[in-house]
Amino acid sequence: MTRILLLGAGRSASSLLHYLLRHAPSEGWQLIVADMQPAHLVPVLAAHAAYAQAVPFDLQDETGLEGLVQGADIVISMLPAMLHGPVARACVRYARHLVTASYVSEEIRGLDEEARAAGITILMECGLDPGLDHMSAMRLLTDIRSRGGQVTSFKSYCGGLLAPEAEGSNPWKYKFTWNPRNVVLAGQSTAKYLENGRLRFIPYQQLFARTEKLRVPGVGELEGYANRDSLSYREPYGLHQVPTMLRGTLRRPEYCAAWHALVRLGLTDDAVHLGNPADLTWAELVEAYLPAGMEALSLPERVAAYLGLEVSGPEMQRLEWLELFSERPVGRPDATPAQLLERLLTEKWALQPSDHDMIVMQHQIGFTLNGQPHLATSSLVVLGDDITQTAMAKTVGLPVAMAVRQLARGTFGQRGVVIPTLPELYEPILEELEQDYGIRFVEEELVAHVPAGAL
Secondary structure (H helix, E strand, C coil), X not given: CXXXXXXXXXXXXXXXXXXXXXXXXXXXXXXXXXXXXHHHHHHHHHHHCCCEEEEECCCCCHHHHHHHHHCCCEEEECCCHHHHHHXXXXXXXXXXXXXXXXXXXXXHHCCHHHHHHXXXXXXXXXXXXXXXXXXXXXXXXXXXXXXXXXXXEEEEEEEEEECHXXXXXXXXXXXXXXXXXXXXXXXXXXXXXXXXXXXXXXXXXXXXCCCEEEEECCCEEEEEEECCECHHHCCCCCCCCCCEEEXXXXXXXXXXXXXXXXXXXXXXXXXXXXXXXXXXXHHHHHHHCCCCCCXXXXXXHHHHHHHCXXXXXXXXXXXXHCCXXXXXXXXXXXXXXXXXXXXXXXXXXXXXXXXXXXXXXXXXXXXXXXXXXXXXXXXXXEECCCCCCCHHHHHHHHHHHXXXXXHHHCCCCCCEEECCCCHHHHHHHHHHHHHHHCCCXXXXXXXXXXXXXXX
């Protein structure tokens, strides 16, 4: 019997939990699901009482956390990334494997030696992005290298979007499929990447104005903006000398230009509490960010003039749709602008029962082979089933669950702090995703008629 502890059972854990419950009887698993509010799990677990139970969990209760970890063989943390530290330390203390979908923090990276000494695996970045991006990229890079190819350019993009039929009249063509706060605060540090051997920086104030267009089979044209640090993956991908290295986030065309307007207005600022009353209107808030002396114009006209936009242009249409110029109360006192924007968007961008989300990922790898430049692409498109079994939940949760299965079976033996760049881990996961769930990357390759350095 293998005892599996799942910490956190929110939206992104639905497919993960379904997988664990499906395989628990045949694999001999005993599952404990620990959540701050476990009541919603009762109907989900009702038919699985012989091998699964829900328990309340408070991360502030250090003794309770220690007891839960000590009673498990493998721990899965679907908690917010900032909360992984205490969990990882407890796993090291009691020699328990840990699997998460979150980035490796410096705190957890520092546990590598202790984890090795304890004989455990702390597997990080095993969800979608990070996660499936590593697995699919490494598979493609390994194939290119096996043929003698020399990589000259690596670009990788991923985005959580809406399926086209769910976009409706929403001009942003976007709704929340994961943590709203992370979306509102996206990119709030300087992005850095490599372009033709030169280091490039994009400050937050310009990030959404400097996008790149790309086309994904079956989806059409999208635009991508650079992630915070594209350079940190040169080492794990073995791309130390690559001249071009960029990782980015995907959105529908014109989304970024409208978001750039929100940035310029100051509405994504999370540093300053405004001291505002809850009944402050959105019109009053926006008005407060504009310079004086334009009172003869309407508020939309003043905003358009301030931002250098056409008052009837697509960016202003999106701002109007959010009701930024209305008498709608902001609804929260003494908040940061980002907190108020998050509150508004959580309502305006909420998934409806009939909605389906969509995950899109694409790698673009330039390489030379026998002196000839090539371009290889690997594209993934996944549609959600409904607002519970979303594409986001599937692509984040299933790789985590499949990695747990490998650890439980003892078929993955790497110890310490690792990410899924090893073929013995990612090959079975990619195969199972394709065979059992129809989640597959479509790979294409063409001979490029441009200089290799320009790919």
